[in-house]
Amino acid sequence: MSEICVVFGAGEYYDERPAVPQGAFVVAADGGLDHARALGVSVDVTVGDFDSLAGSMPECDERTVKLPAEKDDPDMLSALKIGWAQGGRVFHIYGGLGARVDHTIANIELMALLAEHGGLGLLHGDGQIVTAVCDGALRFAQSDVPPGRMVSVFAHSDVACAVSESGLKYEVTNATMTRTQVVGLSNEFRDGLPATIDVRHGTLIVTFPAEAPLPQLVSHRTFQGDLGELDTEVSAFLHQ
Incomplete structure (x- = not known):
């Protein structure tokens, strides 16, 4: 079992070649298989x-x-559930x-779901990475990201404290940040300095440039539970 899971989705790849670490568990979500095959x-x-x-x-095999x-879960969530069941806790998602x-x-939204279970999801695309952190910190090693490459932080939970x-x-x-406040837009790394984005209580969505070092996740509490079983039905409250 690998803690690293790479997921291929069916969205845009922006002429970027996905990096697949050795030993990573790889899941293709539907049309993501076309991209994996091409690569x-x-x-x-x-x-x-x-x-x-x-x-x-x-x-048609295992x-x-x-x-x-017709089901509730999008294919991407199903891919994350499979990766999680295989021991994945750090997810690199392309497409x-x-x-x-x-x-x-x-x-x-799924990056926040992973964060709220103690995982780390990294959505790669167009020179940016989108991630989330819940009751924890993202620690970036020192870097030389050039000026003008933005780091932005948004509250995903109604309130994010400390x-x-x-x-x-x-x-x-x-x-204290709230879901309808936009006060964390357009920050920047400082040359040669490590950086930390920390939230004591709540969930943040964070975007940062792809050339920055990938962050280390440090949790402030113990997380429990998993992402659940694969969904194969439509909820009873939905009607066609």
Whole structure:
């Protein structure tokens, strides 16, 4: 089992080549299999209803999980559930940004879901990474990211308490942020300094440039539970 999981989605790849660490568990979410094939990446599991797959269907074996078209969970969440069950706690997700804006919003929400279970999700795309942190800190090693490459922080929970940002151009100490406040936009790394984005209580969405060092997640509490079983049905409260 690997703590690192790489997920291929069906969104935009922006002419960027995904990095697949050695030993990582690799999941293709539906049309993400087309991208994995094009890049010559071997996939451990493919999951989806295959409505966005352009190429041939994968073989029907233990490495393929075919889901019904009508269900609650998007294919990306199903991919994350499979990766989590395999021991994944750090998720590198490609093809999760761009294309349909509703899918982009959904995938950002899923980064918060991972964070609220003690995991770390990293949405890669267009030279940026989108992640989330809950009741914890993201610690970045010192870097030489050039000026003008922005770090932004948003409250995802209704209230995020004791938010601090150190090692950035604009430092924040023990602030309270709310979901409808936009006060964490357009910060920057400082040359040669490590940086930390910390929230004691609540969940933050964080965006940062892809050339920055990947952050280390430090949790302030013990998280429990998993992402649940794969969803194969529509909730009873939904009616067609």
